[in-house]
Amino acid sequence: MSLFAIVRDAIDPRTLEAAVWSEACGAVTMFLGVVRERASDGRPVTGLVYEAHEAMALTEFAEIAHEIGQKYPGVRVGIVHRIGELRVGEIAVAVCAASPHRPAAFDACRYAIDEVKARASIWKNERYADGTGEWVSN
């Protein structure tokens, strides 16, 4: 599996982890963004629809990983985002960081997901029980 991907089917965190890990790494951290049952304002959500500018998003993922390589030498990260229609409970994004030691693995994973949410060219449409939807930003 590639370290950076936009996918249309279910994300398998274990495959991402296997791609990121190397024998020098004792610490692996993972963040999974999962579709939850409520919007930020409390409205029930039936699912989310994601769209991406794929080429831009992949470039942004690689840029974020490059920044992590500079800030946390020896840490590798992988980023996979799913697009299309997702139901409650499905994984929308997985970020994995592997490092010899755990503080850098946590810091890198957090940096990666914060940056993905802040700047990756991905858009999210919340679907509500009444059949309507709304584009929401982070």
Add this chain to the structure above:
Amino acid sequence: MSLFAIVRDAIDPRTLEAAVWSEACGAVTMFLGVVRERASDGRPVTGLVYEAHEAMALTEFAEIAHEIGQKYPGVRVGIVHRIGELRVGEIAVAVCAASPHRPAAFDACRYAIDEVKARASIWKNERYADGTGEWVSN
């Protein structure tokens, strides 16, 4: 799967994640402690052997999770540690935290693994290429 376990076979992070996640949770964080190829002093390691005082370790896991429930309301954690002989690349410990939002998920996961390493009744014997072994503490 129980939220707290000492196991003798391979840890499946996905099963743990499924046990921890609930529909209110948009953020799942996971820490995997993986056997790496070198000891802290740089010596090549062929594997690790873990022993536990199982009853005490399980009580300690539950105590740590209880503390997290107090510090980070709404956050659930699961902790699974493997014992016995492990080879390089195998998962020794998995900690998973699920939360409505991601900062608490990261903080809780980090707290849990820090505390597991500091106080869980589990002991680690490093095995070296020359056939010798040594008990090491964190």
Add this chain to the structure above:
Amino acid sequence: MRELLGEGEFELVVPDGATLVDCWEALRARNRKIDALASATRIARNGRVAALLDERVAEGDEIALLPPVGGG
């Protein structure tokens, strides 16, 4: 954005030597609803967010309007 403007991808014809600002004005001439997006939208040319709005465009360039992101 697609819903607001009522259209997705299309060809935009601008004069030789036009800049991204000229593209924006051409889009605006086509649909005044675009004004509602001006403060929150970034413009990308060929897959990169444009740093300067006086960048010149060439035939075949992909110009994208990027609303605030919502990944994760």
Add this chain to the structure above:
Amino acid sequence: MRELLGEGEFELVVPDGATLVDCWEALRARNRKIDALASATRIARNGRVAALLDERVAEGDEIALLPPVGGG
């Protein structure tokens, strides 16, 4: 610890009313090598780390010597 002392689990016989300190002394009488562990070892009684070394023990109690941990 098992390697240092040359033994794992065993029955320890102490007088009625004995405390955890008495248990430690009984262990020490059995094997002086235990002195090497004194500074880094915690004592647990029935699966709980003992807060007070003058806790009294009863017949059937499990007394465990816990070297520094190394989980994870």
